[in-house]
Amino acid sequence: MATPLSADRLVAALRAEGLTVHERDGWRSHSRDTATGKSFGPVYGILIHHTAGHNDRELCYWGRSDLPGPLCHSWLGKTDGLWMISSKRANHAGLVDADVIAALRAESALPHDDQANADGNDCLYGLEIENLGTGKDPYPAKQYREAVLWAAALCRVHGWSERSIAGHKEAQPGKVDPSFDMDTFRADVKKQLAAKPGAPARPLPTPSTPRVDLSRLIAAAKADPPAKQGHVTYRAGVNLVENALVKEGLLAKTYAGDGSYGTTTKAAYARWQRSVAGGGYTGTAADGIPGSASLKRLGARHGFTVTS
Ligand SMILES: [Zn+2]
Structure with missing residues (x-):
């Protein structure tokens, strides 16, 4: 205490x-x-x-x-x-x-x-x-x-x-x-x-942007929609992506922030894939399962980087 x-x-x-x-x-x-x-x-x-x-x-x-x-x-x-x-x-x-x-x-x-x-x-x-x-x-x-x-x-x-x-x-x-x-x-x-108090740590710290792991996000996009409402596979990454989709006007705010890549999030991501900024994908290439290129485009606009 x-x-x-x-x-x-x-x-x-x-x-x-x-x-x-x-x-x-x-x-x-x-x-x-x-x-x-x-x-x-x-x-x-x-x-x-x-x-x-x-x-x-x-x-x-x-x-x-x-x-x-x-x-x-x-x-x-x-x-x-x-x-x-x-x-x-x-x-x-x-x-x-x-x-x-x-x-x-x-x-x-x-x-x-x-x-x-x-x-x-x-x-x-x-x-x-x-x-x-x-x-x-x-x-x-x-x-x-x-x-x-x-x-x-x-x-x-x-x-x-x-x-x-x-x-x-x-x-x-x-x-x-x-x-x-x-x-x-x-x-x-x-x-x-x-380090000693008063002596700055070396190397000096600089901020790093949040990261989204592509393979974990894809796993969430496949596992969450068919599972029970609110199923969570990869909370931190899904929250970052949902927040970006809200800012793009593709997802209602009420659906963001629960960390679950549900059917609504999947549909919103498909809209991102079809959009010009998202890459202009069509057909099965815009299926709501994130790909590296579309996710990197989203991250570049909303402050996260993509790892795999
Ligand atoms: Zn705060």
Whole structure:
């Protein structure tokens, strides 16, 4: 069980890791504890987000009409650096999968996030990274490195490993943030933890785009449609592809994010194959089973790479 760091200890830990820390006016007393009657902690891990916007530090401080701030503990600008927003309860996680929280706490492999049944704001630190999250909006190397240092600082001071870190997309069904690869991010934090605090890990970390494994996706496209509704073969890859199909206007949002390559997803992918941008396939070549060329075209437009 870990007690959340005080504002002073939080700033000290981040500076010791090598970060320049900016303090937004009022952040030390800014929280959701009083309004909700629930205090922050004990803490079990870290959640990483992208903001899906630009110039949104003040938005993360104040929140929105439907979601009062603070919306994170720290906000990391594209070029504005790291800003402290809160050290207590913040509205960043919402309802997440209790199994994911348990895995972060145990530092075991993350399970599929198929439920939203536990309040992540109780027990998770949250970093909001300024980025549109489109897959096209780059994370400058400096910004990504600062994100790695932020997570490493918290892990180091709590005695956690990189397995105490999840992306919001790994914790709550339907979420897609952050838009970089989380396995690479955790590996980068692990390298940083192996280095001395304040000394950057070598080689310096840079963001990598999420990957979709073609053979696993094809297996899902063949196994899921004839199986029981909601059958899941390859959740992470299917979610990336479904999200891209939604953005292309080929799949209704309600069908995306469950990780199942069902008949609706298959039909949407066939529409992608027939489209000009997808390659203009006809007949059995547009059967809704992904091929390398059509999938690479989709990934190039929506920020994922294809492996096989
Ligand atoms: Zn998020």
